[in-house]
Amino acid sequence: MTQPLVPVLLVLNVGSSSIKFQVFERASLAVLMAGKVTGIGTSAQLSAKITGAEAPVRTALPAADHDSAMAAVIALIDEHDDGWRLAAVVHRVVHGGAAFHAPVVVTPEILAQLQALAPLAPLHQPHNLAGIAASQRLASHALDIACFDTAFHARMDPLFQAFALPGQLRDQGVRRYGFHGLSYEWLAHELVRTRPDLAQARVVAAHLGNGASLCAMQAGRSVDTTMGMTALDGLPMGTRSGAIDAGAVLYLQRTLGMDADQVEHLLYQESGLKGLSGVSSDMQALQASADPQAAFAIDYFALKVAQYTAMLAVSMGGIDALVFTGGIGENADTVRAAILARLPMLGSFETLVIPANEEKMMALHAKQLLG
Template sequence: MIPTILTLNAGSSSLKFRVFARDGLALLARGAVSRIGGAAELTATLTGAPQTRRALPPGADHAAALQALLDFIDAHDDGWSMQAVAHRIVHGGTEYDRATLVTPQVLEDLRTLIPLAPLHQPHGLAAIAASRRLVGDVPDVVCFDTAFHVGRDPLFTHFALPPEYHDRGVRRYGFHGLSYQWLSQVLAEQHPDLHRGRVVAAHLGNGASLCAMRAGRSVDTTMGMTAVDGVPMGTRSGAVDPGAILLLQRSFGMAPEEIEDLIYNRSGLMGLSGRSNDVAALLADGTEASRFALDFFAMKCAQAAAALAVSLGGIDAMVFTGGIGENATPVRAAILRRMAPLGRFRTLVIPANEECMMAQQAIALIEPGGPKPTAAQCCGT
């Protein structure tokens, strides 16, 4: 039997998964169910085998999506024995500074954080509920995108509001922590000089943020209380003057739900271009609106990187990751051109691997003190 770890990353209309061997974390299978709630489809691949595609019944929910991927695993495994299911949860608040086993109290705590991550938290919780019903007597582990940022100096966690609001949760949390923790591990193993130094990391995808790291730990980051703050993203606005939000409500007559939809789903690259949130499509489009959207994105990322360099007292390296950060060379170049006033620093591109970090965290919980895989071992990175 091959002990395995299943990782789940649930979105509003998708459920991504990977299956790793527990020993060494070789990638055994990967895939996703897309268009949950509509014309759902499973796309999955056993490592080294052709891709499998299968339509799900119309209107399939997250439970049906999980059942479909479990059926795929059952049909294709070669003596696998699932040891844990690791779930990506966007918001852990201030209570959770590391991965933890799912308990009724943990679930209750995470439900209270739904207002802080309305685009993500409910779907992560739906995947946990489905897993606990369908997988059987296997530990569920929650891995938090906020945990990497816990413990920062209060200078970087406060808004300029009276302190009682900070005490009640109105504070800067930071996100994409699983991605940044993976980068920290890769830097420690492959670029130890940079790991010890001052690194600005940019996780740029449909969701985007930047993080200032010193000695592999989070010092400052662009996202604040929610995952809509900071630099513009695919469909999210990034930072907006709070007065503009009040104006939308008072003068434009928009309800809170309408404003939420605007800043989460109809802004960012999509809103600026009026065409797409896909960077490859915008680069190919070449219209003035598409060029402006990309220029705006690059400028805001460069400005954010400069601010984070101030938080670090300088910059030794800029690290790009995520779909845009890894693949959109013209966007990286545009950001770096605007960072020229910061002087000389190294530039790296490191592929994201949040799932491998999740699997490592799950193993550390179910097998305390066991051997820790290196980044090079994980998934052949």
């Protein structure tokens, strides 16, 4: 007698030069496979760990574009499955704009709407959507589901969404959206599960990695956050500037003669920890460096995280806990200590570290959406 096929979910996080993926069993959300493709655009390599297998899989890919990388991931799933049926491909999409407040099954109309948002997230959105286009071609039997990093912040009070601009511009979508929502939603989920006493409390969540932001959360909802209309605002990041005087951008263009593309490249690719230090965008490399500018970059980062933490405490009328997550937040204890050393004026509050798991959050969303 033929065994019934096991429905599975393929969760994707597609970047400019990498694809991270996990395969979840749809009913239990057990992880069946996890891996990544790195070096897209140069020398691509796929690595993966299949649950229960002794050795990981490592394969060099002959071609290095997103289509061939996606094809390799699908082929790996087909080769190593155990009676799996790919029910859905679940995509992280950074910007959902004002229209998307919850995960959706992607249709051609929705894909066109998401493409129109690409200028608001130029580092991420085009690659996110390339992943959707590739999966539609390579796994057309599966549904494509989009989960949005902006959705968690969609119900912030208008007081925290607005820029001080004329209403006509705000009505055209020039407003604050916030990002890293899937990470913050996972933290809210984990607080309910592990610390229900804090789930209703005033929590500042710190997603600190190559991309970095903070979120004020209360009762599992986003109250305020540091990122704005794009994923460029707020904290300094690996290569992104964070908040900068808008007049400085005008100066770069009018006086220094930079065009819009040059300014965009500067603010997204050459700034942040990389620009401050002149050494690296990687926090581990900065911590290992003897260069005084590396230490300066770390101090600057810690100062800005502390300043914005205090700002978000004001947004909630106080703080009961500061929760760290992300690569820096989870692993750089000296950076956490440097941040906390600048916050004695906030009084007593708990400090927690909760590992990020945006992929599991996306799988939970997909399971609920599929019913």
